[in-house]
Amino acid sequence: MRAIMWIYVCIIFLSETWSLHSGTNENTSLKASTTSPPKKFLVHRNAAFNLGSDAYLNCSDKTWSETMYVIWNIEVNNKSCKIALSNDGEGKNTCNDGKSLRNTSSGQSFLHIPGFSADDVGVYKCESAFKGGSENYDIDVTLTVSPNISAWLKYKDNKMVAVCRAERGNPPANISWSHTGNLETVKTLNDSNGFVTVESYLELPESVTPENLSCIVRHMSWNQEKTLVPELKKGQSSEYKTE
Structure with a gap:
């Protein structure tokens, strides 16, 4: 009878030992699966x-x-x-x-x-x-390419028109005027090399004298804006006066 009981105790001990080792393996697997990816x-x-x-x-x-x-x-x-x-x-x-x-x-x-x-x-x-x-x-x-800038005055249909040009820049320049006019038109021209020319036309009201008018050009390649005063002269489409 004692021999039978001893055998039973040994079986229980071995069963608990196997269960302990199995639990350790499962915990190791769990730790590996929770490793954070790079x-x-x-x-x-x-x-x-x-x-x-x-x-x-x-x-x-x-x-x-x-x-x-x-x-x-x-x-x-x-x-x-x-x-x-x-x-x-x-x-x-x-x-x-x-x-x-x-x-x-x-x-x-x-x-x-x-x-x-x-x-x-x-x-x-x-x-x-x-x-x-x-x-x-x-x-x-x-x-980024800095544009060439110019400004001039011309007569069209008995009206004074101011023109401001920022030629062959990239990206396109931004043009504004010191005075608003009756009609302002902006043209953008793209060439085959990726450069952009921007022209702004301003029809002057009678209340604005050309001497008090200026064109302001902004471009990302410049630290400061540039100001031009358009002048009325024959053949001066590429000349300008800087303040």
């Missing part, structure tokens, strides 16, 4: 650069001590190319047009575009991977 950031932004300037684009504020690799996929002027660099020094550049990856004095990576031109306008996609996640940027890059 963080991934996606940012869309716009950038504009003046014609002929050196352009700089950054993909992350992380330094190379934190970064594993940086990859730029570039689509410009019906051309696609790639520039990449890893923290072990391995690199790739298929652009072959002067674009390159450089570092700041603190070790942050950036893309350098020398002598920015219409051929560099396009979409720049960058991925920067670091410990714990990655940053992805889609950057629409455009060209």
